[in-house]
Amino acid sequence: MNATNYGLLALIALPLAFAVGCGDPNDNNGNETVDTGDDTGVNDFEATIVATTPFEGVEVTVDGIDATCAGTSCTYLVDEAGTYDVEAWDTYTFVPKTVEVQTTGEFSVEWAEGGCASDPDWDATGPCDEWVPGEYGFPPLEGSYTDEIWGREAEITITIGDTITIENVAGGSDATMSDYDFYGSTDSGSWWSGTIIDEETFSMTKLNATSGEVDEFLFHRD
Numbered sequence: 256m257n258a259t260n261y262g263l264l265a266l267i268a269l270p271l272a273f274a275v276g277c278g279d280p281n282d283n284n285g286n287e288t289v290d291t292g293d294d295t296g297v298n299d300f301e302a303t304i305v306a307t308t309p310f311e312g313v314e315v316t317v318d319g320i321d322a323t324c325a326g327t328s329c330t331y332l333v334d335e336a337g338t339y340d341v342e343a344w345d346t347y348t349f350v351p352k353t354v355e356v357q358t359t360g361e362f363s364v365e366w367a368e369g370g371c372a373s374d375p376d377w378d379a380t381g382p383c384d385e386w387v388p389g390e391y392g393f394p395p396l397e398g399s400y401t402d403e404i405w406g407r408e409a410e411i412t413i414t415i416g417d418t419i420t421i422e423n424v425a426g427g428s429d430a431t432m433s434d435y436d437f438y439g440s441t442d443s444g445s446w447w448s449g450t451i452i453d454e455e456t457f458s459m460t461k462l463n464a465t466s467g468e469v470d471e472f473l474f475h476r477d
Contacts (some may be wrong), residue, residue, distance in 0.1 A: 301354045304331045306341055307365040314344040348419060350390040368388040369433030388418035389433025395453050400474035
């Protein structure tokens, strides 16, 4: 083949090369993935739930996972916004909590001790005008109890909700718990307060609003 024929073949092959993609390597027809420069996968959201317990030795979980506790302070790091369930575990019964985390930062939760809001010096020996429900308490075992003074019987059950209540104490009315103590009142003005002595025994004082009489009870588990 002479030089003229070689020249013709070269001219024919040149446009074919461009047709099969041998042209500008930067021209990808929009199919190339764009690199944003952020390939670390790091989530910048970080918040801390801080749970303060009434005393040391209480275990705290957030969505069922153990928090890190030191003394009466327990912390748990979260990396996304949301609602978190916080629970405390001990021989005491604690009201479950929920924490709404919508921004970064620190979110605190604690369990309040109940008492008499209208009288800071209230010593459980007289009526109280305004009760503050406790959010933790040492509950007796569920079951039947009999008062050794008057022979009155009481069936005790524990209900956990927004407050801790003991049902069927003091004529079937509810009582809120705080630590080892419980207390309550009725619409008629009667009130009662009591102390859990151990898992088998509790004492109670009740004021009858109609007669003004104060009765004392000492219940033992049957």
